Amino acid sequence: MSFTTYYTASSLDGFIADAEHSLDWLLSRKADSDGPMGYNPFIAEIGAIVMGANTYQWVIEHEPDEWSYTMPAWVVTHREFEAKPGRDIRFTSAPIPEIYRQMVETAGDKNLWVVGGGGLAAEFAEHGLLDEIIVSYAPVTLGSGAPLLPRKQELRAVETALNGELVCARFEVVK
Template sequence: MKGNKPRIKLYIACSLDGFIARENGSIDWLTEYEKNPGTDYGYSEFYSSIGTVLMGRKTYEQVLGFGDWPYGEKKAYVFTRQEELLRREKNVEFISGDIGEFARQLKENTEEDIWLVGGSQLIKVFLEEDLVQDLIVFFVPVILGSGIPLFDQIQKEIGLKLINTERYESGLVRVEYEIEIHITK
């Protein structure tokens, strides 16, 4: 086991007004930034630093709609309350038990950092249960006006320490925070 404990990192994009998707779940407003020939916005470096990806069922279904499963060489856990069988991709396991207990066990039994992909409901649980250590948020220069919020009525105040910011020519801004303190409301 390496010296440092693995960290759970939220790595996600949102509109300037704080939405990760449109009301219907669409992220079509992100497509012009995905295939930027000048940069991958640090994605390759981030992706190589993690060993596991975590996501909710809706996010999983959305990723399946993109075509090839992009996380084939990483272990992936999908949190779901649904009884129906979902298409299972390589290295994917479905989890329906206690999210906090599972995440704490995972952190104890892995050496690499963990990527909390999304969505909004899962992010809320992870933040409320003090499971996230780092936030890497890309603010996209668009105001959607409505949609699925990045932070949906989290029931606590969370203090953040700014680690880094980076501005890209596309207008996108990457902001990295470390979670400092959790203050229950």
């Protein structure tokens, strides 16, 4: 059975992007992609990803000629986006449980990643479909922006680590 993780980074005051949707505050930080709770060991276990329209828009604006994901991706949106050749991207406005079922069928024995944003992760949690949250906290406060998780959610801390400039924490979602 697939395990679903919201894997993200946050400012100390709980924002995943600043008020202008910038990640400059994060991209300038040093961390080891192969280190504790690093990206490389995490992504190796992922068989399908899902993101919201704002996250997808950010990715295509900042990396228009690149697509770093090799697994199928669902983009939850009501907007129209141009399909890019060679990328397995599925634009959908289906209910979260249906998207989850499709992802599980596609991922095989691998896990699922809720890439972002926080509202989408909260929707997965509300349906009992989110198992854990892994957050890499950057040593900065933003004051405003896109919240890490915009709804109340009970979590249980299960692991912490230091990775370069980031303090990483793994939380189990209390169901």
